[in-house]
Amino acid sequence: SSELTQDPAVSVALGQTVTITCQGDGLGDYYASWYQQKPGQAPILVIYGQNSRPSGIPDRFSGSSSGNTASLTITGAQAEDEGDYYCFSRDYPLYVFGTGTKVTVL
Amino acid sequence: QAHLAESGGGLVKPGGSLRLYCEVSGLIFSDYYMSWIRQAPGKGLEWVSYITNSGSVIYYADSVRGRFSISRDNAKNLLYLQMDSLKAEDTAIYYCAGGHRSETYYNHFRHWGQGTLVAVSS
Numbered sequence: 001s002s003e004l005t006q007d008p009a010v011s012v013a014l015g016q017t018v019t020i021t022c023q024g025d026g027l028g029d030y031y032a033s034w035y036q037q038k039p040g041q042a043p044i045l046v047i048y049g050q051n052s053r054p055s056g057i058p059d060r061f062s063g064s065s066s067g068n069t070a071s072l073t074i075t076g077a078q079a080e081d082e083g084d085y086y087c088f089s090r091d092y093p094l095y096v097f098g099t100g101t102k103v104t105v106l
Numbered sequence: 107q108a109h110l111a112e113s114g115g116g117l118v119k120p121g122g123s124l125r126l127y128c129e130v131s132g133l134i135f136s137d138y139y140m141s142w143i144r145q146a147p148g149k150g151l152e153w154v155s156y157i158t159n160s161g162s163v164i165y166y167a168d169s170v171r172g173r174f175s176i177s178r179d180n181a182k183n184l185l186y187l188q189m190d191s192l193k194a195e196d197t198a199i200y201y202c203a204g205g206h207r208s209e210t211y212y213n214h215f216r217h218w219g220q221g222t223l224v225a226v227s228s
Contacts, residue, residue: 033214035151042201042221043151048214086151090213094165095141100150 002026002091004098011104012077022070022087022098030090032070034063038083046085047072077105108132108217110202115222122192122226128185128202128219136160136180137207141215142187144198144224154200155187159207170196192226199223 004024012018022032031050035043045054047063060075070089074081082105087098114126126142142154155176156165164176175188185202200222203215 031212031214033212035215037151042218043203044218045214045216048209048216049212052212054216084150088151088153088213088215094167095153095156095213097143097151097153 002096004032004087004089004096006085006087006098006101008099009102009104011106012074013106014079015076017073017075018077018103019074020072020085020087020101020103022072022089023068024089024091024096024098025068026089026091026096027065027068027070030092032063032065032087032089034061034070034072035086035088036081036083037086043086074103077103079105081105110204110217110219112200112202112219112222115200115224117225117227118192119228120193120226123188123190124192124224126187126189126200126202126222126224128187130183130185130202130204133217135178135183138204138217139207139210140176140178140185140202140204142174142176142185143201143203143215144196145201145221146195146198149198152198157185158210189224192224194226197224197226 002025033048037043051063109131111129141156173191177186203218
């Protein structure tokens with residue numbers, strides 16, 4: 001089975017931009033989705049498809065993909081964006097989550 | 107407003123069994139593919155199992171295949187996870203999550219429950 005690799009942790013100054021990446025062999029063939037998880041809470045979907053946001057997700061969250069890398073960008077990070085972020089995609093026929101990235105807003 | 111509620115978690119001895127439930131409301135359950143996802147204490151998310159909206163296609167992670175069984179009852183809006191031969195490493199919060207069958211291509215879970223804790227220990 002393949003893996004989806006993410007940087008363990010990143011930090012961003014309040015109001016600045018941060019990009020989280022997710023690398024995996026299958027990402028050239030399958031869409032990735034992105035989830036935000038805060039301590040003690042269930043994950044929530046923030047980005048899916050080419051660059052779609054569920055209702056209620058601020059437009060400072062955006063997604064992109066190139067080759068075997070999917071990316072989540074937070075433009076103008078806010079304190080409430082602090083948390084763990086996971087990518088998710090297909091490891092055909094199965095599924096796999098990324099290793100997770102802890103985002104700290106300074 | 108969709109609502110997913112897991113239940114059935116608890117403390118079980120190694121080698122034991124447990125059945126998890128996910129009750130779904132606020133959406134047409136029979137239109138949704140579903141998965142179980144778990145998170146061990148202090149660890150990341152791990153996909154466990156998937157079932158299509160009709161129940162005709164099922165997948166399992168290598169770590170649980172042969173020990174866990176996913177099923178659903180669309181008439182009762184219930185998703186199940188039968189867990190047998192439990193091991194200490196199965197200790198985790200178990201979440202149910204789902205997405206609409208028209209969005210299967212996007213590999214995502216729009217709706218999540220709050221999770222139920224399974225602890226495997228002697």
